[in-house]
Every structure is written in C-alpha cells, then in structure tokens.
Amino acid sequence: MLESRIIDQLKKIVGDDNVATDRQDLICYGYDATQMEFLPDAVVHPGSPAEIAAILKLANAERFPVFPRGAGSGFTGGALPKGGGIVLVTTRLNRILRIDTENLIAEVEPGVVTEQFQLAVEKLGLFYPPDPASLKFSTLGGNVAENAGGPRCVKYGVTRDFVMGLEVVLPSGEIIRTGGETYKGVVGYDLTRLLCGSEGTLGVITKIIFKLLPLPEAKKTMLTVFDSIDGAAKAVSTIIGGKIIPTTLEFMDYATLQCVEKRFNLGIPAAGRAVLLIEVDGDRELIEKQAARIQELIKPLGLVECKVAKDAAESEALWKVRRLVSPSLRDVNPTKYNEDIVVPRSKVPDVIRKIDAIAQKYAIPIVNFGHAGDGNIHVNVMIDKEIPGMEEKAHEAIAEIFKAALDLNGTMSGEHGVGLAKQPYIPLELSPVQIATMQAVKKALDPNGILNPGKMFPT
Amino acid sequence: MDPLKRVENELKKCVKCGACRAHCPAFTAFQREPAVARGKVALAQHLLEGDIELDDATYAAMSKCLLCGSCVEKCPNDVPTDEIVMVARESLAQKRGLTTFHKAVGQVLKNRRLMSFGAFAATILGPLFFRKVPQTSGLRLRFPLPFVGNKRHIPQIARKPFLTRHPEVIAGEPGKPRIVFFVGCMTNFVYTEVGEAALALFRHLGCTVIIPKEQQCCGLPGMSGGDLETVRQLAEQNLAALEKYEADYVMTACATCGGALHKFYPALIGKRHPELAERIRAIADKTVDAAQLLQQLGLHPEETGAGDAVRITYHDPCHLRTRAITRQPRELLKGSPGVELVEMEGSDKCCGLGGTFNVYHYETSLQINEGKSIAIDKTGAEAVVTGCPGCMMQLSDGLKQRGSRTRVMHTLEILARSLRS
Ligand SMILES: Cc1cc2nc3c(=O)[nH]c(=O)nc-3n(C[C@H](O)[C@H](O)[C@H](O)COP(=O)(O)OP(=O)(O)OC[C@H]3O[C@@H](n4cnc5c(N)ncnc54)[C@H](O)[C@@H]3O)c2cc1C
Ligand code: SF4
Numbered sequence: 046m047l048e049s050r051i052i053d054q055l056k057k058i059v060g061d062d063n064v065a066t067d068r069q070d071l072i073c074y075g076y077d078a079t080q081m082e083f084l085p086d087a088v089v090h091p092g093s094p095a096e097i098a099a100i101l102k103l104a105n106a107e108r109f110p111v112f113p114r115g116a117g118s119g120f121t122g123g124a125l126p127k128g129g130g131i132v133l134v135t136t137r138l139n140r141i142l143r144i145d146t147e148n149l150i151a152e153v154e155p156g157v158v159t160e161q162f163q164l165a166v167e168k169l170g171l172f173y174p175p176d177p178a179s180l181k182f183s184t185l186g187g188n189v190a191e192n193a194g195g196p197r198c199v200k201y202g203v204t205r206d207f208v209m210g211l212e213v214v215l216p217s218g219e220i221i222r223t224g225g226e227t228y229k230g231v232v233g234y235d236l237t238r239l240l241c242g243s244e245g246t247l248g249v250i251t252k253i254i255f256k257l258l259p260l261p262e263a264k265k266t267m268l269t270v271f272d273s274i275d276g277a278a279k280a281v282s283t284i285i286g287g288k289i290i291p292t293t294l295e296f297m298d299y300a301t302l303q304c305v306e307k308r309f310n311l312g313i314p315a316a317g318r319a320v321l322l323i324e325v326d327g328d329r330e331l332i333e334k335q336a337a338r339i340q341e342l343i344k345p346l347g348l349v350e351c352k353v354a355k356d357a358a359e360s361e362a363l364w365k366v367r368r369l370v371s372p373s374l375r376d377v378n379p380t381k382y383n384e385d386i387v388v389p390r391s392k393v394p395d396v397i398r399k400i401d402a403i404a405q406k407y408a409i410p411i412v413n414f415g416h417a418g419d420g421n422i423h424v425n426v427m428i429d430k431e432i433p434g435m436e437e438k439a440h441e442a443i444a445e446i447f448k449a450a451l452d453l454n455g456t457m458s459g460e461h462g463v464g465l466a467k468q469p470y471i472p473l474e475l476s477p478v479q480i481a482t483m484q485a486v487k488k489a490l491d492p493n494g495i496l497n498p499g500k501m502f503p504t
Numbered sequence: 505m506d507p508l509k510r511v512e513n514e515l516k517k518c519v520k521c522g523a524c525r526a527h528c529p530a531f532t533a534f535q536r537e538p539a540v541a542r543g544k545v546a547l548a549q550h551l552l553e554g555d556i557e558l559d560d561a562t563y564a565a566m567s568k569c570l571l572c573g574s575c576v577e578k579c580p581n582d583v584p585t586d587e588i589v590m591v592a593r594e595s596l597a598q599k600r601g602l603t604t605f606h607k608a609v610g611q612v613l614k615n616r617r618l619m620s621f622g623a624f625a626a627t628i629l630g631p632l633f634f635r636k637v638p639q640t641s642g643l644r645l646r647f648p649l650p651f652v653g654n655k656r657h658i659p660q661i662a663r664k665p666f667l668t669r670h671p672e673v674i675a676g677e678p679g680k681p682r683i684v685f686f687v688g689c690m691t692n693f694v695y696t697e698v699g700e701a702a703l704a705l706f707r708h709l710g711c712t713v714i715i716p717k718e719q720q721c722c723g724l725p726g727m728s729g730g731d732l733e734t735v736r737q738l739a740e741q742n743l744a745a746l747e748k749y750e751a752d753y754v755m756t757a758c759a760t761c762g763g764a765l766h767k768f769y770p771a772l773i774g775k776r777h778p779e780l781a782e783r784i785r786a787i788a789d790k791t792v793d794a795a796q797l798l799q800q801l802g803l804h805p806e807e808t809g810a811g812d813a814v815r816i817t818y819h820d821p822c823h824l825r826t827r828a829i830t831r832q833p834r835e836l837l838k839g840s841p842g843v844e845l846v847e848m849e850g851s852d853k854c855c856g857l858g859g860t861f862n863v864y865h866y867e868t869s870l871q872i873n874e875g876k877s878i879a880i881d882k883t884g885a886e887a888v889v890t891g892c893p894g895c896m897m898q899l900s901d902g903l904k905q906r907g908s909r910t911r912v913m914h915t916l917e918i919l920a921r922s923l924r925s
C-alpha cells in the first residue's frame with residue numbers, strides 16, 4: 046500500500062483528476078490481454094514528459110514501483126502491476142506532433158493509437174507499415190516497447206525498423222533523446238534499438254520519431270488452398286525464391302481451417318490442408334504481373350484452389366477468413382495460450398509437425414496460424430481450465446514447443462515479448478551470461494528497480 | 505438471486521483483449537478504462553464475486569454506457585456488454601433502489617392512463633425538455649434530477665399524438681402484406697411526421713397497416729435504468745397488442761424500438777420469463793425496420809421520393825447498424841430523384857443519446873455529438889437523414905447548439921416526399 050502522503054504528492058504532480066485510487070479503477074488497470082490480474086495501489090494519468098519525470102523521481106525517492114501502460118492489449122502481461130505500485134498510463138500523451146512530407150518522417154507521442162497514426166499519414170500519401178492485429182486499439186508506445194509486428198512485416202519489417210529516434214524518461218527521471226531525424230547516425234551506442242522491445246523496463250518512451258514510406262498505389266489479395274502443409278510452405282519459399290516479396294504471407298494449418306469451417310462455413314474445399322493468404326502491393330501494373338507470376342509458381346505445389354480478389358470488397362472478403370480464426374477458436378476450448386514462436390521460413394513444416402506430435406502426446410488441441418512469410422507462427426494451445434490437470438499439461442506442452450522452435454534455430458517469441466507470461470521459459474533461450482549482461486544494463490539504468498520490476502528475467 | 509448470475513457465462517467470454525477500446529463511444533468520450541466495455545465487464549465480474557461495493561464509483565462506471573451495441577458488434581468473443589450493463593444496473597437498482605429519474609420513468613411507463621401527452625412529456629421527456637426552464641422554477645423542483653443545464657434545444661411536442669389520429673386497421677389491397685406498425689414514443693409524441701410518412705409509403709405499396717391502440721413504450725428507458733420488472737410488464741402489453749391481428753411483419757420506424765423488440769426482449773425478458781419466450785421470439789422474428797421492409801417489398805423511390813434537389817448525408821443509428829441495416833436506407837435514398845447523398849466522416853459513430861445516458865451525462869453526450877455535428881456540416885448537406893427519431897432529437901440538439909442550420913429528417917420523410925406534398 047502506498048502511503049496517502051505519496052498519493053498526495055502524485056496528485057500535486059498530475060492533478061487530482063489524474064490519480065485514481067478507487068478499487069474500481071484499480072481493477073480496470075489491473076488486467077491486460079493475458080487475463081491475469083494484479084491490482085495496483087494507484088493509477089496515474091500524466092499529461093507531459095515533465096510530469097512523468099517527476100513521478101519517476103518521486104518513485105526513486107520513495108521506492109515504489111511504476112508500471113508503464115499503453116492500451117493494455119499486451120499478450121504477456123508487460124503492463125501488469127504485479128506486486129503493487131502505480132500504473133502509469135500514457136494515453137493522455139496522444140498527439141501526432143508533426144508529419145514531415147519532405148523528409149518522410151513523423152513525430153508522435155506514445156499514446157497515439159496505431160491506426161489513427163496510419164490513417165493520418167495515409168491522408169498525405171504516406172505509409173506506416175507495421176500492422177499488429179491490435180492496431181485499432183494498441184498504442185504506438187506499446188508497439189515500440191514490444192517491438193510489435195504484423196502481417197506486412199515480411200516485406201517491410203517490424204516496428205523497430207521504423208523507429209529513428211526516441212525521447213525517453215529514464216528510470217532516474219532524467220529525460221534523454223536517442224537517435225534522431227537522420228537516416229544515418231553512428232555516434233555512440235544505438236540506444237534506440239535497445240529501447241525498442243525493452244517492454245517498459247528501461248525507460249518511459251515519451252516521443253517517437255518514425256520513418257515513413259510512400260503509400261503504395263494498390264494491393265492485390267489472393268487466397269490459396271493447398272493439399273498439404275508442405276505444399277503451402279514450399280509455396281512460400283518458391284515465391285520468395287522467385288524474387289517476389291509479398292506484403293503478406295499468412296498461413297493457416299488444418300486444425301485452424303477445421304475451426305473456421307465448422308463455425309462459419311466459408312466453403313473451403315475439403316481437400317484443403319493448409320491455406321495461404323497472399324497479398325502484394327505496389328504500382329498497379331506491377332502487382333498484376335506479380336499476382337500472375339505467383340499463381341504460375343504455386344500451381345504445381347498441390348494447389349487446390351486460388352481465389353483472386355478483384356477489388357477492395359473482395360479483398361476484404363478473403364481477409365475475413367483470416368480474421369475469423371480468433372473468434373472460432375473458442376469452440377475448441379474456452380481458454381487459449383497464444384504463443385508466437387519463430388523459425389527460419391523453410392522450417393515451418395518441420396515445426397508444425399513437431400507441434401502436432403506434442404498435441405497428440407499431451408492430448409491438447411493446438412491450432413497454428415500466422416505469418417509464414419517470416420516463419421512467425423501463432424501457436425494456440427487450447428485448454429479447458431475446468432478439466433483438472435489440463436493447465437499443468439499445457440505448460441509442459443508449451444515448454445516443449447519452445448524447445449522445438451529453438452532446436453530449429455528459432456526463437457520463443459517473435460512479437461509478443463516476455464513480460465510475465467514467458468518469464469519462466471527464458472533460460473531455455475538465453476544463457477546465464479546473456480541474462481546477466483541484460484540485467485547489468487537494467488541495473489545501470491534503474492539501480493533501485495522501480496521501473497516495471499519483476500518482468501522479463503527469472504526472479 | 506443476483507441478476508448478474510444470469511450473465512455469468514457471458515462475463516467469462518471476455519478475454520480482455522481491448523478491441524472494444526476502438527469502438528466504444530463512452531470510452532472515446534471519457535478516455536478511462538472503467539468506461540470501456542472491457543472495464544464494465546471486469547467490474548461486473550467483481551460485483552458478482554462480491555469484492556466491490558455497489559458504491560458511487562461502480563454506479564458511475566455502469567452509467568457510462570450508451571447501450572449502443574457497438575462493442576458487441578465488434579467483439580471477437582460475442583460478449584454482450586450492452587446486456588451485461590442493463591443487468592448490472594438492475595442489480596444496482598435492486599440493492600440501492602432506482603434513482604428518482606428512473607422511478608419516475610417506471611411509473612409512467614407502467615401506467616397506461618399516464619401515457620397521455622402531459623405525463624409523458626413531463627416525466628420521460630421532462631428531464632430533456634425542461635432544461636430551458638429556469639433553475640428556480642417549481643417545475644424543476646418537481647423533477648429533482650441529477651443533471652442541470654439550460655442549453656438543450658427542445659423539439660416541439662405534437663398537438664395530437666400519432667396514435668390518436670388513425671383507426672386501428674387501415675385496409676390495403678387483398679393479397680398484399682399485412683403490417684403491424686409499432687410506433688414508439690418519439691414518433692407518437694414528437695416526430696409524428698415520421699409516422700405519417702411510414703403510413704403513406706406502406707399504403708402506397710398496397711399493404712394493410714395495423715396500428716394497435718394498446719401498444720406501449722418499448723421500454724428502453726426502463727432497460728437503461730435497470731428496471732426490468734417494468735420492462736417485462738410493457739413487453740407483455742406490447743406482445744398482446746402486436747399479436748391482436750394476424751400480420752406478416754412488425755414494422756418499426758425507430759431504430760431503438762426495433763432493437764428492443766428484435767434483440768433486447770429476447771435477451772433480457774425472454775431468458776428470464778420462459779413462459780413469454782416463445783411469443784417474444786415470434787415477434788422478434790417478425791420485426792423489421794421500415795426502410796429494410798420497403799426495399800424488400802420493392803418500393804420504387806423514384807415514384808414516391810421525388811422532390812426538389814437536396815443534398816443530404818446519412819447517419820447510421822447504432823441500433824440499425826448493429827443489425828446490419830446500413831445499405832438499404834442508402835440505396836432507397838439514392839434512388840429518390842433530386843436527392844444527392846454525400847457520406848460524412850464517421851457516419852457509423854454513435855450520436856451520443858444512448859437510452860438515458862444523455863440524462864446523466866448531458867455534457868459528455870453533447871461532446872460525443874459535437875464530432876458528429878462537425879462531420880455533418882463538413883459535407884455541406886442541407887439535411888442529415890437517419891432512421892431513428894431518438895437520433896433525430898440528439899442530432900438536432902447538437903446542430904442547433906453549434907448554430908448550424910442543417911435540418912434533421914427521417915429516411916421515410918425523404919422517401920415519401922412526392923406522396924405527401
Ligand atoms: C487481439 C490482439 C491482437 C494482437 N496482435 C498482435 C500482432 O499482430 N502483433 C504484435 O506484435 N502484437 C499483437 N498483439 C499484442 C499487443 O497488442 C502489442 O504488444 C501492442 O504493441 C501492445 O500495445 P499496448 O499499447 O496495448 O501496450 P500495453 O499492453 O499497455 O503495454 C505493453 C508493454 O509496453 C510497455 N509500454 C507501453 N507504453 C510504453 C511507453 N510509452 N514507454 C515504455 N513502455 C511502454 C508496458 O510497460 C508493457 O510492458 C495483439 C494483442 C491483441 C489483444
Ligand atoms: S468485451 Fe470483447 S472486445 Fe472487449 S475486451 Fe472483452 S472480449 Fe475483447
């Protein structure tokens with residue numbers, strides 16, 4: 046419990062209306078998309094970097110933990126106030142400060158919602174590609190802190206690849222800038238990259254300078270159905286080997302197709318064992334050619350069906366198949382553990398086979414879909430918590446899945462981060478020396494351990 | 505039993521993904537998590553577990569819902585937050601008592617004799633209508649309500665309610681559909697021209713139109729306040745009225761009434777009163793929106809909707825949008841000679857009325873509405889057209905407050921232009 050003296054000081058910093066201590070508020074800032082729940086002692090809504098700096102200084106003086114939070118859509122509990130302290134919500138910092146059409150950069154505050162930013166730059170003919178599925182509600186600060194990715198990342202890269210510079214309040218309460226507005230820059234350590242994906246443990250991001258691209262003229266969407274997972278995987282490498290990098294290469298395995306078909310009856314051919322949703326973008330003429338070429342390339346690979354969208358409405362209809370995946374999973378089992386392992390592209394069929402074997406071994410349904418283009422697979426371990434023992438079995442299965450990915454030179458998480466959810470598994474991927482190196486950085490920046498403590502590393 | 509028990513399984517469906525943050529107008533306005541669907545679901549869960557009190561903060565959070573259904577439409581897990589909020593309000597009402605406002609609503613809604621012009625205006629619309637009355641007036645003292653403010657622009661109340669104007673059965677051509685018209689309070693007392701337009705259009709198509717005299721308020725203000733017992737009584741009276749004559753359709757020209765008959769009666773009343781469930785289902789299945797039905801029956805708007813050149817824009821009422829009625833009114837409007845339809849930005853955004861939301865959160869409701877007014881005026885339209893008399897009142901209030909001269913009309917008024925001129 047924070048003493049009321051400290052609450053009063055917080056109120057002095059941000060104003061009475063921006064500090065909440067009612068139990069109702071604590072509940073509403075105690076969860077995120079992991080569905081775990083930890084109640085903070087207070088929720089604070091600062092309105093400026095200076096206020097955030099003052100809060101962190103106070104936190105050091107009084108030694109209470111501060112948990113940065115954007116929209117609370119994280120999948121690993123990064124924003125959860127485990128152990129108590131204050132939740133620091135960034136959503137009042139929600140201005141797009143400038144969009145510079147000459148230098149193709151933009152500067153934003155961290156609380157801007159991803160899609161709002163995309164729409165704003167697109168109005169000017171510019172393009173911010175990173176597209177996490179949560180883009181309608183996640184914040185850009187949260188995207189940077191988790192280094193979020195999405196379907197378009199095959200071609201364009203992840204959030205980190207668009208961050209040129211940051212303004213950050215360090216755990217000490219000092220404000221620094223990292224990186225800048227130039228495409229080149231080699232003076233000093235690359236703190237910008239260090240902060241991307243740091244999950245709110247090294248500083249509170251208060252401004253972000255993004256790189257932008259010209260908006261592609263058009264896009265073309267295809268839904269392709271294969272008679273085997275290998276065919277679909279081969280299609281991915283054949284397309285890329287054919288010197289075409291699609292914007293998107295989303296895949297769904299047989300278990301996923303069965304779920305979607307059962308609930309929504311979309312008419313996917315019965316012989317289908319895997320689906321690839323392929324999208325190309327660019328000049329209108331070029332993408333027509335690319336689409337035709339892709340169809341040629343994948344035809345011999347056990348293609349059962351190929352639907353090509355003629356316009357935006359048809360494209361949306363094809364995307365619907367992908368979007369309906371999540372809602373249909375609940376039919377399998379009520380609770381899902383949503384992991385997001387990555388393996389080298391060519392290893393996707395191998396890892397899927399291993400996961401199928403794990404599913405059999407533990408008798409737990411596992412549904413796989415995701416970003417085949419970059420080998421990032423959403424592995425959904427579906428359980429029913431009411432069935433005794435199932436939860437424990439799921440954790441064992443997950444550990445095996447991680448090991449399978451690591452054995453194939455992959456990683457445990459491509460986008461969702463570590464937070465609390467993956468913390469116990471970290472030693473599977475990182476050596477003690479790697480962990481110690483990272484902890485040394487943390488210790489140097491946050492000697493009192495006040496900023497998002499208890500996350501990422503095993504405790 | 506705690507009413508929340510009934511939605512226990514619904515509560516469990518919420519995975520706290522946060523998708524509702526993008527769609528909830530209450531969240532857009534308040535920008536705090538207790539106002540978003542996810543927050544209200546979490547609070548309902550904790551209420552049910554008994555670890556929070558039914559205190560002012562819970563009450564405040566649950567009051568911040570427009571019952572617009574936007575979150576439900578977009579929720580990947582089909583969490584019926586609108587229903588959950590109504591049930592939570594019921595739970596609050598049972599334990600803390602109804603607020604003065606909702607008690608007054610309940611009394612009027614239940615008592616048919618009171619459903620005369622005076623009582624209706626004074627009690628249901630009173631809080632909305634008497635805002636212009638000075639603070640010190642005795643009238644205000646009679647309505648000690650949790651809101652004050654003198655800004656609101658009040659629509660004219662009709663001299664003669666719609667229901668008293670026509671016989672109960674207006675026979676059409678044999679073999680043509682028989683339609684029961686569920687009129688609703690706003691059309692009956694305020695926007696009677698909407699009722700007249702509906703009548704003219706369906707008669708033009710040769711339909712028999714039945715306007716049962718015993719029909720009541722749909723009960724949405726009661727649902728909104730958690731007074732579900734009143735709603736049950738109203739639902740029973742409405743069922744009897746609507747079943748009285750053999751008919752093919754139950755037609756509404758009010759999105760809110762349509763939403764009540766189509767969705768909220770089955771969800772809230774049917775589920776807890778199994779003896780009514782079948783009848784409620786039967787009426788729900790027959791319930792159609794006027795524009796939807798006109799299109800289905802093959803109305804040619806070039807025959808009925810012609811008039812002077814007019815540029816309009818269309819607002820999607822939440823309770824039509826969430827029933828996937830967005831295309832039909834637009835197609836009909838575009839087919840009316842002289843009508844130019846210009847889309848506004850965010851035509852699908854809630855107007856801010858929200859059941860009784862605008863009574864408790866008048867300023868916020870106006871704030872939600874302001875964005876709407878700006879978008880409307882940006883189109884340069886002479887009129888904003890919509891399919892819900894509730895939205896009409898809210899839109900016209902917002903526009904007038906901004907000093908805009910844009911008119912507010914119902915879809916049916918446009919479609920019936922050449923029938924009634
Ligand atoms: C339905 C759904 C789909 C999703 N799809 C994807 C996807 O396709 N790709 C993907 O990568 N992720 C996805 N996610 C996960 C999540 O949306 C992303 O991780 C997102 O970036 C989190 O943003 P947020 O604003 O919600 O952050 P929060 O959840 O609030 O916080 C996440 C982390 O960032 C830190 N943080 C937040 N703001 C700041 C700041 N200003 N400074 C420092 N630290 C900060 C927090 O402390 C926490 O550790 C999805 C989530 C959901 C619910
Ligand atoms: S109500 Fe639906 S959209 Fe909102 S958090 Fe819950 S599951 Fe997600």
Ligand code: SF4
Pocket residue numbers: 527528529530531539540541544568569570571572573574575576585586589
């Ligand atoms: S019904 Fe409307 S106001 Fe209420 S929680 Fe859902 S989206 Fe928000």
